Amino acid sequence: MGCTAADVADALRAAARVVAEHRDELVRLDREIGDGDHGENLNRGFAALVSKLDENVPASPGGVLRLAATTLISTVGGAAGPLYGTAFLRAATSVGDAAELDAEAVAGALSAALEGVVARGKAEVGDKTMVDALTPAVVAARAAASGGVRDVLTAAAEAAEMGAESTVPLVARKGRASYLGERSAGHLDPGARSTSLLLRTFAGGAG
């Protein structure tokens, strides 16, 4: 079963609810090794996205992803705004104007999103960022692409959760947390956590 524009819009609405529920958790994580605004930033952006979707849902999945990109870029702020914005923009470009996305297309969109995040932020695996969650997610998604869309997203979500956990002992080398040096070790990276929450939501299971 493919994934339509309405499915993508529903997934983003669900993401907005999950982000709102986890707002305080993300704020707390970001307070430990950043400036404490990550939960606030994402919540503002996804709330704005829901209002846009309430007005009008674009006709294609790519159109919905593009709306998410432009909305998040202009409303999230911080590092997460340009990073998630670029991720959604690249995902939108990768799916083109197809009316439905199959498992291959979803895995391809996740790959494109990762490439966008890396191009924008120049982070590598091990730098203690969202790239640590998204990279294994893409590898798992590609491996599951012979199954259905749900399989791809479930595999991605599981890998992202492990990837996010793997950031705990790391010393940050990118973003605000890098100013803390060794003191950033022992904390979960907020951006990796939000990435795993989003993917888990897209897979259909609440965070």
Added chain:
Amino acid sequence: MIGLVVVSHSALLARGVAELAGQMAPDVRIEPSGGDGSGGLGTDFLDVGRAIGAADSGDGVVVLFDLGSARMVAEMAAEEHAGEVAVVDAPLVEGAVAAAVAAQGGAALAAVAEAATTGAAPAGAAPGGDGPSGVPAATAVTAEVLLTNDVGLHARPAALLVRALTGLDAEVVVRLGERSADARSVMALMALGAVGGRRVAVEATGADAAEAVRRVEELAARGFDD
């Protein structure tokens, strides 16, 4: 003329840096973009885009930023802008001042960007030109110059001096006692501490060395228009 945009998480800081750089470059468009757009700390993608548009007179814009995430926002906004934009990784204050002085001197985009990162106006950056030309002559032209204005080589006079030399093919060093400064760098000149009443030595090499020294002498004789 190249325009400048100063992106900072703090609106106050962006405005302050723009103000400081503007003092040295009255004709350059310097647009601050600071804060998250609703009174808090952060950056605002749409406002950075607005600032780039406002700073661009058609020749291009150099964007300076404070923290890493501001760079990402600036790069995204630069990609959206139709004209030429260089987002440069430079010390914010010194880079903005140096870039402003280079832009005021008529330097092209690459030269202004270069000035920001090195903190000095590029040698031989002819108005709209493309960098050094010619081989420096071996012999130096030197002169002793008396600083007749009150403040000596302070901010504005130092900027005037740097600007007077922009476009010349000359390496110019200004000395005060043991200390010396590259005459392309406003900051270095200010750091000499050459106050009014002091004598500085000006030493120039390069094809336009004589003209460079003449221009410095002329400026000093006019008391830097203070």
